[in-house]
Amino acid sequence: MDYIILSVTLLAIGIYGLLTKRQLVKVLISIELIAMAASMNFVLLASSLDRALGETFLILAFSTDTCVTAIVLGLLVIVSKKYGTCDIRKLAEIEQTEKGVYEENKS
Amino acid sequence: MIVELIAVGLVVSACLAVYLDEAVYSVASLACVFVLMAILYALSDATFVAVFQLAVGAGTLAVLFLAGEMLSEKPSREKSFRNMFLVAVVALLLLLPSVFLSVAVTPANVSSSVSFGQAIWDLRAIDVVLQGLVIMTVAIGIAIVLFERKEGKS
Numbered sequence: 001m002d003y004i005i006l007s008v009t010l011l012a013i014g015i016y017g018l019l020t021k022r023q024l025v026k027v028l029i030s031i032e033l034i035a036m037a038a039s040m041n042f043v044l045l046a047s048s049l050d051r052a053l054g055e056t057f058l059i060l061a062f063s064t065d066t067c068v069t070a071i072v073l074g075l076l077v078i079v080s081k082k083y084g085t086c087d088i089r090k091l092a093e094i095e096q097t098e099k100g101v102y103e104e105n106k107s
Numbered sequence: 108m109i110v111e112l113i114a115v116g117l118v119v120s121a122c123l124a125v126y127l128d129e130a131v132y133s134v135a136s137l138a139c140v141f142v143l144m145a146i147l148y149a150l151s152d153a154t155f156v157a158v159f160q161l162a163v164g165a166g167t168l169a170v171l172f173l174a175g176e177m178l179s180e181k182p183s184r185e186k187s188f189r190n191m192f193l194v195a196v197v198a199l200l201l202l203l204p205s206v207f208l209s210v211a212v213t214p215a216n217v218s219s220s221v222s223f224g225q226a227i228w229d230l231r232a233i234d235v236v237l238q239g240l241v242i243m244t245v246a247i248g249i250a251i252v253l254f255e256r257k258e259g260k261s
Contacts, residue, residue, distance in 0.1 A: 005205035006114055010121055013201070017125035025130045025171070025179050029137055032167070033121055036144060047151040052223040055156050056231050062163050063238040067245045069167055073174050074249040080178045 003044040010037035024076050024086040028069065035065045110150060115202055117143045122198040123191070130175030138168050155223055 010033055017030030039061050046054020080086050083094055117140060124136035141164035148157035227235060 002205050002209045005208055006117070006202075009118055009201050009205055013118070013121045013125055021125065023130065023179055025175050026125070026133060029124055029133055029171070032137060033124065033140070036140065040144065040147075043148055043153045043156050044151055047148075047153045052226040053230065055153050055223055056226040058156050059159055059227070060231065060234055060238055062159060063242055066163055066167060067241055069170070070245050070249055073170060074252055076174065076178060077253065086178050 003040065003048075007037045007040045007044075010034075010040070022088045024072075024079070024088065027088070028072050028076070031072070032065070032069065035061070035068075039065070110147065111206060113143050113147050113150075114205060115199065117147070118202045119195050119198040122194050122201070126191070126194045130179035131172065134168060134171045134175045137171065138164070141168065 014030045014033035014037060017033065018027060021027055021030060039058050042054045042058045042061065046052065046058075076086060079091065083091060085091065085094075120136045120139035120143065124133050124140060127133045127136060141160065145157040145160040145164070148154075148160060
């Protein structure tokens, strides 16, 4: 069983979700998968080489990952309350419409 | 054999987490990924990390469950079992390279006599303190953002 290839597989699944999904919650889940794939390398290589430093790095990485999740969820709540949707394409359309209205008002 | 079974569960759950449209089912699949990953860590003698993974995962998943239920729109059509089966087959195909191929890892010439406690408190003590500060700042910042929105609304 090769952990590096397993982590690359998880990374590929995460990147696929990041590129194809439109819901922001799903994008966040894909980011979680990518972060998990990256952190898996630290732990499993560190434990196979008997080095504790890799596990320590992972605990630091987990905290950063949790902070990222919290910030993204906070932004997601704000976006959802303001625009009533979490769909990336709809949000892009709304932004384009708002930009058009702004340009009209300016001219 | 146990590790291979866990890896199968890991990849299938990850595929379902990305594939399923209903956010709650998707987060449930992500919960499976978290738990299986923690078991994998525990089997690799990284017990501290496994416990940490479960603790962090519990909090993250609870928040994601709430956010998924509250913020996601309902999917227009249900996914059929046939499609889900196809996703599971694709996941198994994706797993094959990690079972049958291998990448040679050359160990770096670094001393391995550092224990976990020494590593975290002697070598990375400043990082640990700073990460606590970052987490506290993020928690306060998010609380302020959401509180201001509530105030502005009323």
